[in-house]
Amino acid sequence: MNKQYYIGIDIGSTASKVVVIDDEKLIDSFCIPTGWNSKETAGTIMQKLKEDGLSDNMSCAATGYGRVCVEYADKVITEISCHAKGAYALFAEDGTVIDIGGQDTKIISLEGGMVKDFLMNDKCAAGTGKFIEVMANRLGTDFEELYALAAKGEALSISSMCTVFAESEVISYIGSGEKRENIAAGVIDSVANKVINLAKRHGFQGEVMLTGGLSYTPYFIELMSEKIGKKIHTHPLGRYAGAIGAAISLRPKKSKPISFA
Numbered sequence: 001m002n003k004q005y006y007i008g009i010d011i012g013s014t015a016s017k018v019v020v021i022d023d024e025k026l027i028d029s030f031c032i033p034t035g036w037n038s039k040e041t042a043g044t045i046m047q048k049l050k051e052d053g054l055s056d057n058m059s060c061a062a063t064g065y066g067r068v069c070v071e072y073a074d075k076v077i078t079e080i081s082c083h084a085k086g087a088y089a090l091f092a093e094d095g096t097v098i099d100i101g102g103q104d105t106k107i108i109s110l111e112g113g114m115v116k117d118f119l120m121n122d123k124c125a126a127g128t129g130k131f132i133e134v135m136a137n138r139l140g141t142d143f144e145e146l147y148a149l150a151a152k153g154e155a156l157s158i159s160s161m162c163t164v165f166a167e168s169e170v171i172s173y174i175g176s177g178e179k180r181e182n183i184a185a186g187v188i189d190s191v192a193n194k195v196i197n198l199a200k201r202h203g204f205q206g207e208v209m210l211t212g213g214l215s216y217t218p219y220f221i222e223l224m225s226e227k228i229g230k231k232i233h234t235h236p237l238g239r240y241a242g243a244i245g246a247a248i249s250l251r252p253k254k255s256k257p258i259s260f261a
Contacts, residue, residue: 005058008247009045009073010082010240011038011066014102014129015213018045019243020054021258023251028054029240038066046072061246065103077246080108080118085245087209088113090235090260095206098199098232099241100214102129105195107202119202121194128191129213131163135187138170139180146184147219153181155189166190192223199228209233211241235260 003022010017016034020027030048034041042062049055062070063082070076087097088110097108105128109116136146156173160166173183191214199208208230214220215238225232237244237260244260 002057005054005056006247006250007049007054007058007060008082008243008245008250009042009060009062009067009070010064010079010242010246011041011062011069012102012242013065014133015239016041016045016064016066017240017243018049019240019247020049020058021244021247021251023255025258026237026260028052029237029243031239034066038069039071041066042070042072045070059250061250063242063246075246075249077249079242080106080115080120082242082245082249083211084108084110084115084118085113085248086241086243087211087245089244089248089258090211090237090241091207091209091233093207093209095209096199096202096204097209097211097241098195100128100191100195100210100212102133102213104128105198107199109202109205111205116205117202119198121198131166131191132187132214134163134167135170135184138167138174139183139187141180141184147188147217149181149184150188151185151219153179153183153185156182156186158186158190161194188220188223192220192227196224196227204228207233209235211235211238213239215239 008019017031019029060073061075062073063077067076094110099106105121108118210232215234
């Protein structure tokens with residue numbers, strides 16, 4: 001009997017995450033840039049699944065910004081539901097999930113492994129990964145160099161809630177001869193403050209878990225933990241929380257939980 005594969009695809013605004021599980025374990029995970037066309041990205045994902053021999057006997061669920069573009073998906077699911085399921089699968093505990101994406105930030109309260117409440121900031125990219133990307137480009141660095149610079153600097157104030165105006169602040173600092181490391185520290189500090197302010201509006205409950213692309217950045221995690229006064233938990237598969245939740249939603253209801261330790 002051929003093995004059944006459950007495939008979760010999270011097509012975000014900047015990156016697309018894919019997770020493949022079977023009835024027992026994680027089989028594969030990979031991440032590719034979304035690019036300008038989510039439909040083409042979905043096609044690229046399918047091609048890779050075929051090349052890896054994972055497209056036979058598969059069920060597929062799609063979530064994220066470009067979920068409707070995954071024409072071969074058996075299910076299309078909202079982001080909040082998938083991120084909640086994925087976070088609970090990774091951390092195996094209730095609490096507050098902070099997911100920082102390319103274009104939005106989600107704060108989700110988990111109770112009994114289910115969504116109790118959530119708050120989402122999708123009006124502006126100022127507290128998201130996109131903001132950091134824009135500022136890194138303005139400072140002539142990549143992500144890794146930006147964080148390295150920030151760790152050595154003293155944060156300058158970047159108070160604007162809008163990315164466009166915040167970029168103007170950065171340009172002004174550059175023009176006045178401020179050190180790059182201090183500007184970089186100001187950029188990361190600004191993102192952390194905006195995320196925490198959103199989380200405070202929602203309210204912290206239990207343990208705090210960080211997912212999304214920034215969950216791989218020690219400097220950012222340490223800064224956030226310091227600001228909220230408690231340890232923030234992360235996971236090596238934190239970026240894949242949405243895709244994991246999508247994949248899990250395909251399994252029979254009484255299936256044995258998969259360990260992602």
